[in-house]
Amino acid sequence: MFKVGSKLFLGLTGFAALTLVAYLIFVERLALGGVALSVVFAVLVGLSAVIIMINDGDSEVQPRDVSLVRASMWPLVTVVGFVLLILGLVVAQVYFIFGIVVVLAALTEWLVQAWSESASDDAAHNESARRRLLHPIEFPVIATLGLGVIIFAFSRIMLAISKSAGAVAFIVLSSLVLLVGAIVALRPALKSALVSGICVAGAVGIVVGGIAGQGAGLRTELAEAAAEGHFLHRECGEEKSKYFDKKAMKTISLRTNPVAIVELRGGVLSAIMTGFNEPQKIVSVPRGNPVTFIFRNFDDAERRMVASLGTAMAAGAETSTEKEGHSDSNETCTQLIPQGAEQALTVTYAKPSIAQEDPLTLTVPGVTGQAIEVVVP
C-alpha cells in the first residue's frame, strides 16, 4: 500500500501539520500565515489521499537501470528552504516566506525531475520531457529575477553619482547596448560564447557598480533632502531659499475636485468655485476636513500661495481650553511656481473662524493688498 510516492506525501503532510502547530504556538494565532499553512496542509492531505487511491502510480515499467538517475541538487535546495522556513518561525517573517517560496520551487523541480527520469528508458527523451514542462516556468522566473537584480543595481548607481554624471552614464551605457546589439544583429556568425561573454561581463559590471553605489550612499542633495525633509522647512516667503523645489509640479489633474481655484491675475487674487458665477473673495470650507485649493499663477514672477492656519492650532495640537503656545509660523504653502503653472494645497482647519484672533486667509507673498478670506463655520 505505501510506496515511495505515498510515503513522501505522507511525510510532507506530517511535516506541514507540525509546522502549522509550531506556527500557531510560537508565531501567531489566527494569522494569515496560519491560514496559508492550513491550506498547504489540506492540499497535502488531499494529494496523499489521491496518491494512495491511485495505488501510488503503480508503474507498469519494471525495475529500470539505476544509472539513468542523474545527480540532483534539489534535495539540497529543499533542505535549505526548510531551514529558512524554520529559521523564519523564530527570527523574522521574511525568512519564513522566502523559505516557503524556496521549498515550493525546489519541490516542484524535484518532483518533475524525478518523474521525468522514470518516464521512459531513454535518458534523452526524459530530459526533453522535463524541459518541456519546466522551461516555460523557469525562463520567465529567472529572467525576472535577473532583470530585477540588474535594474536595482543600476538604480543604486544612478542614486550615488551626481545628476550630470548620471545623464552621461545613461547615454554612454544605452549607446553601448545599442552598439553591441547592432553588431550582433549584423554579424550572426559571431561566436555565441563571445556574445554571452559580453553580456555576462556587462551584467557583472552593473551589479558590481550597484554594490559600490550602495556602499557610497546617496548623492549629497538626496542625502540632505532625506535628512532635512523638504516640508520641514515651511518656508513660505517670496524668495527662493536653499530648499526650494527646483522641479515644482506645474499642472494638476482636473479631477482633483478642489474646493476653490485661487487665481492670481493682474495682481488680483480671486477664488473660482463651482456654483458661484462670479469670482469670490471669501471661501467657506467645512471644519475638520481636508480641503484642496488649486493655486494658479498668471503673474510673470514666480509666486506661491500661503494659507494661514490661524492662532487656534490645527488638529490635535492643543486642546480647546488652552490657547497658549501658538507658533507664529502657523501657515502652510505651495511651491514657487512660474507663470501659467498651478499647484494644489490641501489644508485641514480644525477650529472654526470664531476661535481665531485674525481671519484665516490665502495670500501670495509679494502681492500686497490681496487676500482670500477662508471662513470655517
Added chain:
Amino acid sequence: MNHRSSNETPAVGRLSVARVKARRFGQCALVATGAIALLGSCATNAPQDTWQPKGPNAKMIDDLQQPVFAVAGIIGIIVSVAVAYVIWRYKDRGQPIPEQTHGKPALEITLTVIPALILAVVGVFTFRVIFDLARTDDTQLVINVTGQQWWWEYDYPVQNEWGITQPIISSGQLVMPAGTKVLLRETSRDVIHSYWIPALNGKRDAVPGRIHTLRLEADEPGIYAGQCTEFCGLSHANMRMEAVALSKEDFARWIANQQAAYQAPAEGTLAKEGEAVFLNQCVRCHQVDGLKRPDGTLAIAAPDENVWSGAAPNLTKLMTRNTFAGAMFDLLRDACRDDVWKADSAEFGVKYLAGVDEACLNVNDLRAWLRNAPEVKPMYANPALLTETNGKYRGMPNLGLSESDIDKLVAYLLTLK
C-alpha cells in the same frame, strides 16, 4: 429516436407529493411577492416616492423615466407573452423533433436593429437630461453639505444677496428657499455617503476629498424626506435627511434668526445650570457659537480630538430644527409634527419657523438620547472598543448623566433657537 408509447409508464414527468407541495409553495411565494410589490406601490404615505416629483430636476428625471418605463414595459410584456406561448405551444407531448434549421439573417438583423434604434432614441434623451442635471452656472444659492457617520451637516457660505453675511451651520434638516435653484456642494468627512431627496432630484455621492454638486429645487414650500443611499456602516439606515423648502420671505426670516447672537440663559434658571453641565460634558464635541466659559473665554469645541469624523452637530440653533440625530428622531411631539407637515403651503413657513417649544418638545426621545445615545441609535461608541479609531467615537457615547443633569440639559437645549 425512441418515443414513449402511451401505455408506457413515464419515468419522468410524474411528480411526487413532496414535489407538488414544493411547487405549490413556490407558486404561493411568487404570488405573495408580486402582491406585496403591487400593494406596496399603492402606499398613500410614501414621502420618498420617486414617481412624485416636486421640483423641476426631479420632474426632468420623471419625464424621462415614464416613457422609458412604458416602452420597456411593453417590450417586456411582448417578450414574456411570446416566451410563455412558445413554452406552452411546443412543450414535449411526445411529438417528433422538428427539422432543425440554423440562422435566419434577415430576422436576426431586424431583431438587432430594432432594439438598437430604440436604445439610441432613449440614449439621446437620457444624455440631454444628464447634462441638464449637471449644470451649475444657473445657481442662485449655494449650500455646502458634508456627510459623516451618521448625519449630514449643512453650511451656508457667505452670500450677501441672501442676507448671509456670516457662516450658518446646521444639521439634519436642509432649509432652502422654494422656487430657487439651489446647488449643493457635497463632500464627506469619513466614508462615501450619498445624498438623495427623491422628490427633488436623483442621488449624488458625497466622497471624501472631492466636491460633488447636486441641484435641488422645490416648487412649493414643504418638507421633503430622503436618506443616505450609499452604505456607510452601522447606522446607514438611520442616516436620514429632510429638505425644508420655505417661501423666500420665510427663508429670509430663517437666515436672520440663524445669524442672531447667542442668548445666554438668565442667572438662577434651570437652563443656566444646564449651560454649566453643557460646558462640562458636551462642549468637547458640540459647538454652540457664542457660548462662553465662566472665565469669559469663548468655548470652542474639539470634535477633531473626540470624534472619528472630526465633527459633531453644531447645536447653536438646535430647536429651530424638527429632528435630531441624523433626522432619525423627531424633536416635535407627533401632534405638533403633524401640524407642521400637514400645514398647507401658505401656513407652513410660519409653523416651521416657530421651532420647538416646551409644549411641543418630544421630550422622551431627547431624554433617551441624552441618557444613552448608542442604545437608541447603533454607533461605535463603546469606549473599550475604540482601538481602530485611536480612541475616537463614531457617534455619541453614553455619558452616564444623572436624571437631574438631563433635566437641566433639556431646559438648556430648549433655549437654543
